[in-house]
Amino acid sequence: MEQFPVLAVGDFMLISLREDMSDTQVMNLQDELSKQVTLIRPKGVLIDISSLEIVGSFLGRMLSDIAKIVRILGAEVVIVGMQPTVAMTTVELGKTLGSVLTARNVNSGMGMLRLKTMSSTSLAAASGRS
């Protein structure tokens, strides 16, 4: 997966997208990421898009598809680092990203994932006790 630098941080996986990816590379990303998630079984995946200068409807849909797939595989996804101008443009373009979780940067995304994965564990524990 040398096209997309992947970093394991504890239970989480951080993947950084490069600017100007071709459609083929984006589809490879979906494939590769599903494989990695099945293999590594992270609790959460952070997708860093800070280097992307635009997010069109194609990439937006691919990102929200990736989030759905990863969620089915048992991990949470947060898209982090979207540039403010990209965010403003995306809103005007339409509902490209669906209901994907987003965070300002890797740190806050990590915090979000911790909260998400912790609460589901403690909820499970709580219901197991009752």
Next chain:
Amino acid sequence: MNTVRDEIMPLQSESDLITVRQAVRIWMVPEGFNILEQTKMVTAVSELARNAITYGGGGEARLQLLADAARRGIRVTIIDHGVGIEDITKAMVDGYSTGSGLGLGLGGSKRLVDEFNIWSEPGQGTRVEITRWKQ
């Protein structure tokens, strides 16, 4: 209205799409368009160029710098000679797609620019012209 600069670029492949996107940004920077204006225009161009490749079998992108006494602007015309669009009004509606897309390309790119004109003839092809002005 004067055309200060005029260039036609091929639009057949994914890499052409990237080249056109980069060219639009490069043309806009010295004209004083800010990053948000650049991003909106480049995103709109990207949507239309993708349509020309996906549905129109490829075509060309024409980039123009325009100037009159009051203002300057950038115009990008995306042309293909493919199947054309049967019902433009329907195609412009958010969420309408005959492919597997989100159906936001046409409606969305119109929202991102100052002027949006579309011509299409079934069996002849499609031409979409978008313009962004710098006051």
